[in-house]
Amino acid sequence: MPKKVAIITGSGRGIGAAIAKQLAGEGYAIAVADIDPDTADQVANDINQQDNQTARSYVVDVAERDDVFRLVNEVVQDFGQLDLFVNNAGIAFIASIVDSNPEEVKRLLNVNLLGTFWGIQAAATQFKKQGTGGKIINAASLASVEGSALQGAYSASKFAIRGLGQSAAKELAPDHITVNAYDPGIVLTPLRDGIDETTAKLKNTTFAEQRQGVVDEISLKRAATPEDVAQVISFLASPKADYITGQSILIDGGMRFH
Ligand SMILES: NC(=O)C1=CN([C@@H]2O[C@H](COP(=O)(O)OP(=O)(O)OC[C@H]3O[C@@H](n4cnc5c(N)ncnc54)[C@H](O)[C@@H]3O)[C@@H](O)[C@H]2O)C=CC1
Numbered sequence: 001m002p003k004k005v006a007i008i009t010g011s012g013r014g015i016g017a018a019i020a021k022q023l024a025g026e027g028y029a030i031a032v033a034d035i036d037p038d039t040a041d042q043v044a045n046d047i048n049q050q051d052n053q054t055a056r057s058y059v060v061d062v063a064e065r066d067d068v069f070r071l072v073n074e075v076v077q078d079f080g081q082l083d084l085f086v087n088n089a090g091i092a093f094i095a096s097i098v099d100s101n102p103e104e105v106k107r108l109l110n111v112n113l114l115g116t117f118w119g120i121q122a123a124a125t126q127f128k129k130q131g132t133g134g135k136i137i138n139a140a141s142l143a144s145v146e147g148s149a150l151q152g153a154y155s156a157s158k159f160a161i162r163g164l165g166q167s168a169a170k171e172l173a174p175d176h177i178t179v180n181a182y183d184p185g186i187v188l189t190p191l192r193d194g195i196d197e198t199t200a201k202l203k204n205t206t207f208a209e210q211r212q213g214v215v216d217e218i219s220l221k222r223a224a225t226p227e228d229v230a231q232v233i234s235f236l237a238s239p240k241a242d243y244i245t246g247q248s249i250l251i252d253g254g255m256r257f258h
């Protein structure tokens with residue numbers, strides 16, 4: 001039986017790399033798609049070195065609609081089909097709304113929000129063409145349920161991704177396409193390190209103190225690993241989640257309840 005095929009954007013490192021490795025271990029052929037060709041190659045090589053695991057690397061800037069459609073076409077040419085699209089790529093910066101640089105704001109919205117929009121559009125177009133149904137999973141965030149100071153653009157992008165996912169879930173259900181999201185809290189990745197480094201500078205404190213302050217807010221008293229998050233994507237991608245759509249799952253160790 002041919003392997004199911006998954007595209008994971010932003011899978012050259014961090015949460016995306018953990019998702020790629022988790023799903024490869026579960027039998028998916030993986031398209032490791034990232035703007036950084038070197039890290040994408042590295043993750044694909046790591047996967048291919050495991051017994052019976054398959055991956056290929058692809059370069060994509062998710063902010064570019066043509067790039068995202070080209071990615072889907074290339075993956076279908078290489079692997080014959082598409083079953084799962086994970087819109088994981090995302091960027092963040094820390095600044096007050098008043099001080100936010102307009103170019104940085106536009107780039108963030110282009111990558112996080114429009115990148116997810118194009119991903120849904122390209123994946124759903126392919127699923128409809130195949131007539132197979134499919135699964136789309138989007139990276140939202142704890143920042144999609146509660147805004148934080150110094151994360152205005154980021155929070156706006158993540159709230160919007162949740163709304164977009166709900167609309168897509170309703171529109172695509174007749175084609176047996178489910179659309180869900182994951183809402184991590186604090187995950188130990190380069191993106192989170194960047195947030196804590198900048199926040200520490202702005203608050204005139206150390207990185208260690210800033211990080212500890214954040215971890216103190218987590219009921220489980222530890223930040224998540226990328227592998228913690230990948231377990232939830234594994235569930236959402238599996239047949240166990242066939243009857244779940246339009247949902248967003250908090251993975252924050254009990255920081256917020258709603
Ligand atoms: N780390 C955390 O604490 C949290 C992360 N998230 C979300 O999870 C997702 C993954 O985050 P991390 O792994 O922490 O980030 P990361 O910065 O460690 O990794 C992101 C990956 O995306 C790639 N990327 C960036 N822009 C891209 C573009 N335009 N096109 C294609 N690839 C691009 C980067 O090259 C990198 O490999 C993001 O959407 C982020 O907003 C959500 C909540 C918390």
Ligand SMILES: CC(=O)C(C)=O
Nearest residue numbers: 092141142143184185
């Ligand atoms: C990076 C991120 O999504 C949070 C919640 O800080």
